[in-house]
Amino acid sequence: MEVILLLAVTVAVAAGLQATRSNPLPLTLPSSVWGLESHAKWIDNARARELYSSGDGLFVDVRTPEEYISGHIAGGVNLPPSLLFELYETFSSWTEGQRLVFYGSREDSFALDEVLLELEKMGHTDLLAYPEGWEGWVESKGATEEGEDPLLNPDGYWDEEEAWDDDEGYEESNWDEQGDAGDGE
Amino acid sequence: MKRWEPYILWLGRIVLAVLFLWAAWGKISDPQGFARALWNYRMIPDPVIPILAIGMPIFEALAAIAILLPPLQKGGSIVLLGLLGVFIVALGSALARGLDVDCGCFGEGSSTVSPLLIVRNVALGAVALWSFLRS
Numbered sequence: 572m573e574v575i576l577l578l579a580v581t582v583a584v585a586a587g588l589q590a591t592r593s594n595p596l597p598l599t600l601p602s603s604v605w606g607l608e609s610h611a612k613w614i615d616n617a618r619a620r621e622l623y624s625s626g627d628g629l630f631v632d633v634r635t636p637e638e639y640i641s642g643h644i645a646g647g648v649n650l651p652p653s654l655l656f657e658l659y660e661t662f663s664s665w666t667e668g669q670r671l672v673f674y675g676s677r678e679d680s681f682a683l684d685e686v687l688l689e690l691e692k693m694g695h696t697d698l699l700a701y702p703e704g705w706e707g708w709v710e711s712k713g714a715t716e717e718g719e720d721p722l723l724n725p726d727g728y729w730d731e732e733e734a735w736d737d738d739e740g741y742e743e744s745n746w747d748e749q750g751d752a753g754d755g756e
Numbered sequence: 757m758k759r760w761e762p763y764i765l766w767l768g769r770i771v772l773a774v775l776f777l778w779a780a781w782g783k784i785s786d787p788q789g790f791a792r793a794l795w796n797y798r799m800i801p802d803p804v805i806p807i808l809a810i811g812m813p814i815f816e817a818l819a820a821i822a823i824l825l826p827p828l829q830k831g832g833s834i835v836l837l838g839l840l841g842v843f844i845v846a847l848g849s850a851l852a853r854g855l856d857v858d859c860g861c862f863g864e865g866s867s868t869v870s871p872l873l874i875v876r877n878v879a880l881g882a883v884a885l886w887s888f889l890r891s
Contacts, residue, residue, distance in 0.1 A: 573831020577822060581815040588784070589810065596787040598806050605795050605802075613788060 594618065594699065603680035604702040609687035611673065611700040616711040619672065619701045623713060628672040633686045634705065636720075643705070644674070645714040652685040659693070674701040674708070765890055768883040769823050772836060775880065776820035782863030783813035789864025796857040797846055815839075823887060833888035840881040847874050 589595040597615030604613055614622070622628030623644070630647030632639050639649040650662055675683040680702065687698055701707070709715065783790040791809035794800055800808065816839060822832025843861070850857060850869045859869045867873065 573822065573828050574835055576828075577815065577818050577831060577835055580818055581811055584814045584818070585811050588814070596791060596806055596810055598810075599803065600791075600806060602802060605792070 601677050601702050601704075601707070603678055606680045607684045607687070607700060607702070609684055609691055609698070609700065611687045611691075611698040614672065614699050614701050616703050616707050616713075619674075619703070619708065620711060620713060622670070622672060622699075627670050628699065629666055629669040630701075631666075631671055631673045631686075632705070633673055633675040633682045638676075638705075640717065640719055642709075642715050642717050644708055645716040649720040650686060652682050652689070655686060655689055670697070670699065671695075672699040672701050674704045677702065677704040677706040761890075765886065769829070769887050772880060772883055772887070773820040773824050776816050776836060779862045780813040780817035780820065782866070783809070783860075784817070786863050787813075790860055793858050793860025793864050793866070796855070796860070797850055798853075798855070799846060799849060812839075823884075826891075830888060830891035833884050833891055837881055837884040837888060840877050840884060844874055844877045844881070847877070 594612045594614060595618070597613055597618070599615065600613065607613075619628075619630075623630070623646075630644040632643045632647050632649045633651055634643075634649075635651055636649055636654075639651075643649065648662075648666075650658060673683055673687055683700060683702070683704070687700060690698060703711075787806075787809045790813065791805050794805050794809055795802070815835065819832045819835035819839070822828035823836060825832070847859065847869050851871065851874075855869065857869055858864060859866050859873055861867070861873065
């Protein structure tokens, strides 16, 4: 009888803790989560939607730029591991003070963990990981968009056709004067 | 019962309660770390792990408190005895399979599984059994 009482109180306390925690442990987890070594807190689809709706989280997509362009969580940015060091300064200044939620592809935790571990080494704390990723977001009918991420990749994402505007002529300001002007020739 | 026995028994119950409350605190404050420690044992089905990671530390803490309250001492003692039995089996299994993993006893970052932990848990189990028999 006492054991049943203890079990009942356990269930009640557990439910209460889950309801009141800012980042409760998800009750269902994709198998890829067990490969994550970083200390980022995992969040589930419901919590991701909550952060998105409240505007409290900035979603960072760690997939390749091509995957990002073909579809990503609306309003998010792209930070693949291959460009992490190159974009870090811009990324840090742009995201300062924001709650960062990192996601990638559900079945491939490697890129997600790589970015998280590097950022943790650089001193970032309180990072959130959304292991359900792009697939989980689409399945839960979250808001998505397609297209480039010009804020973090000004040199890599400009569309050549947009740079050559028939009405205004070639917009030199669209290109980095010091760097590669792209495949204009 | 000898004259000194109630005092030694109470001391044993207090030691059990303090240890389990301390262990529970480490797990309750980091359920994700505890979930990872549970997964490392490779014994529990993945869907059950989050539920155990959330519920087990609370169950431990409540049993630790119960063992100090006379009306609940019997129940608290049997729960702690049962938990220690499960821990001994898990540790023994991990050692037998050659797993070099965190025991998860006090949450993630606890000591690595070793025969000493089994000895410790057997001793604590003896105290829990004594508490149960004398409740």
